[in-house]
Amino acid sequence: MIQKKICLVGVYATGKTSLVRQFVYSKFTDKYHSTVGVKIDRKEVVIPSGAVNLVLWDLEGRDGHGDVRPSYLRGASGIIYVADGTRPGTFEQIFELRALAEKTIGTVPSVFAINKADLTDEWQVTDSQIAALDASKWHALRTSAKTGEGVEATFQWLTEAMVVGGKA
């Protein structure tokens, strides 16, 4: 079976671990656990061309103490950049993190997951900002690790992009 490594990258507390938990275990918790280093999970995904074993690397988020370690990105076939739609600063830092990743491993298929879409009252990312991402050929999705909105679609799209190609 084809195996692909996906890294989840973003600022701390944007919901990277929760997205993996929702995708792999269909579970969500409000309790926050910060990831130290990398947590690894697996899930098999079926796309039209066959089954793919995804190896999900949930990377420790960037915070005031340290940046994303480039060594963790090595060998990744795809990246999910995760921002928190209620914290505009996390959105802006994704562009820096993408530059870091591209410098490290080159251009690989990627998705921009704008997470916490369930927090509608606090949501601060405008539709025009999301449209601007699409215009720059960066696939962006609203996601909610809590409700599951956009989660399956995020991983499914990226899997097809990695295997079939033609999407970056």
Place this chain on the structure above:
Amino acid sequence: MTIGAPGWTLDVFGMSDVGKERSRNEDHFLVATLNRALDLRYSNMEGSNALDRFNAVAAHLLVVADGVGGVAGGDLASGSAVAALADYLGPTSGCCYAFDPDQEHEFIEKLEGAAALADQRVREHSPSGKGPATTLTMLLLLGDRAYSVHVGDSRGYHYRAPRLRQFTRDQTMGELMVDEGVMTEEQADKAGLQNVLSGALGNMYTPEVGLLDLDAGDAVVLCTDGLTKHVSDEEIQEVVASEASAQVAVERLVQAALDGGGSDNITVIVARAAPEAA
């Protein structure tokens, strides 16, 4: 014990104490190095010193396990699990030396395989499925990368100045209830569920797999709950931050747990990536 590793020297020490209230120690631990097979003793071959590279350290293995089951043989469970890891990883140490970063997934699968074998060995002591079980927290250090496999409520901490952080999550019924939103942490504490395992080898378990890269000056601590019942994260951090010697840090931590009551067996490993002298 001070052993060599790329970029820094690993200073590592471990010890286990029965504590003040238990009659026997159901914890086991292991600190080992995986070496290449050839151990050059004497030779008149030209350039024989070059052969000594075959005796270089390939990896370091650190394990703590806390058996549960009382008279049913918690010590047997933790001992079997640790021995199984040594059995599995010893003969495959070549995979550490021939490690291919592009095949890292396969390497991680091997570590999960080691945990699966340990689970199988523990179950051999429990034909009815109601026998002893054990926690397991394992680190395999290969170069500057530490791979972890964790089951149960023993803990792994990573220290990078100035802060100590737990890189494992406690697999307890209390954590599970809180995660599921069924209880608050206070309710889980009150119900005593923070001490009830939700995952253990020999029982139902889902290994938590991860990794972290170490820098010079970093340290890792592996311990059973005999330490963390009596010594706070802040106290562990203070000891690790202030003691340059792994052995002294371990001895201080074990003593702190004893001074705090020593209600359980106490096992601690400290490994420090000590900067090499210029």
